[in-house]
Amino acid sequence: MSFIPKVIANHVRDSIRVVDPNTWLIGPLILRRTCGHSETATWYDPGDDASYTIIDAPAVHPHANPVMGDDSTFKLVYDAGDATAVWSVGNSAYLKVKLKVGDTTQESTTIAYVRSKQPSFAIPRVLYEKQIHDRYYLVLTRVEGRTLAEAWPSLDERWKTHYVNSIADICSEMASWQGENVGGVDGKGVPEAYLNQIHGEYDFTPEALLEGCQSIGMDCSKFVFYHADLGPGNIIVEDVPTTGSVGIVDWELAGFFPKGWIRTKFRISSGLNLPEEAGDDPNDWRRRVQRRLGELGYEEHVDEWQPWCFQDLTSPAEVGSKVEK
Numbered sequence: 001m002s003f004i005p006k007v008i009a010n011h012v013r014d015s016i017r018v019v020d021p022n023t024w025l026i027g028p029l030i031l032r033r034t035c036g037h038s039e040t041a042t043w044y045d046p047g048d049d050a051s052y053t054i055i056d057a058p059a060v061h062p063h064a065n066p067v068m069g070d071d072s073t074f075k076l077v078y079d080a081g082d083a084t085a086v087w088s089v090g091n092s093a094y095l096k097v098k099l100k101v102g103d104t105t106q107e108s109t110t111i112a113y114v115r116s117k118q119p120s121f122a123i124p125r126v127l128y129e130k131q132i133h134d135r136y137y138l139v140l141t142r143v144e145g146r147t148l149a150e151a152w153p154s155l156d157e158r159w160k161t162h163y164v165n166s167i168a169d170i171c172s173e174m175a176s177w178q179g180e181n182v183g184g185v186d187g188k189g190v191p192e193a194y195l196n197q198i199h200g201e202y203d204f205t206p207e208a209l210l211e212g213c214q215s216i217g218m219d220c221s222k223f224v225f226y227h228a229d230l231g232p233g234n235i236i237v238e239d240v241p242t243t244g245s246v247g248i249v250d251w252e253l254a255g256f257f258p259k260g261w262i263r264t265k266f267r268i269s270s271g272l273n274l275p276e277e278a279g280d281d282p283n284d285w286r287r288r289v290q291r292r293l294g295e296l297g298y299e300e301h302v303d304e305w306q307p308w309c310f311q312d313l314t315s316p317a318e319v320g321s322k323v324e325k
Contacts, residue, residue, distance in 0.1 A: 105184025
């Protein structure tokens with residue numbers, strides 16, 4: 001489940017407009033494309049031998065039209081209830097535009113932290129970031145491959161088991177990175193709605209998250225790093241499995257949590273399911289991962305979490321949850 005702010009008239013999904021074939025208006029920013037490599041560009045795309053440069057738009061914006069479906073440069077790949085939208089840009093970058101969620105850690109800050117750990121898995125690099133008013137603009141490199149959600153139907157049992165074990169091992173690798181408090185790597189909040197009672201205003205401050213953790217009986221004597229959104233859409237695998245390498249994207253829901261939250265989140269969050277087109281059993285991925293985590297000694301707190309979370313709700317469906325056995 002993702003936190004969805006109040007929808008506003010100027011939709012996030014409508015952030016990009018076309019000025020001309022090589023110029024786009026992105027909210028209050030201008031993106032320009034030129035042929036060849038430029039040392040001063042924001043990034044270079046070898047796939048089309050083009051340089052992309054982002055600058056602030058002039059006070060009076062140029063005339064621009066909506067991006068059409070036949071635009072070969074921008075493709076909308078993710079649209080989360082108008083809270084976040086992601087586009088592929090050319091061949092080597094992604095643009096994310098999202099509404100600011102309280103005083104939470106920026107994704108770029110988390111990515112810098114993870115990269116400093118020299119992880120065994122691939123993650124994107126930040127090419128550009130800027131916060132303007134209530135919106136955050138982020139450009140990231142593409143992690144080569146395809147999502148596990150796309151790959152899953154074509155994988156045989158050996159490769160499915162490999163990726164389950166790989167993600168469980170990556171959870172253990174990240175859990176070796178410890179913090180002093182629950183929350184983001186810079187001490188701010190993390191938008192983890194499953195640790196809030198869903199019956200009023202969201203509060204993602206470390207203090208509120210800690211209260212949620214304590215309410216469901218997790219051991220809060222130490223906090224470990226965890227990417228709390230390890231659904232198949234955020235895991236990148238090879239187009240054709242050979243080495244079994246893995247990449248992980250979308251780091252806005254990552255930070256320090258009690259270790260007990262790792263397996264618990266896989267058990268309760270239907271947001272980590274496989275998409276319908278991946279097969280007849282959407283729970284297959286998170287069922288396998290949470291069971292593997294159990295084999296590795298990870299505890300879970302579903303029995304405590306359910307009555308705490310649902311005490312003011314009529315059904316688990318209100319927070320998009322279905323407990324996986």
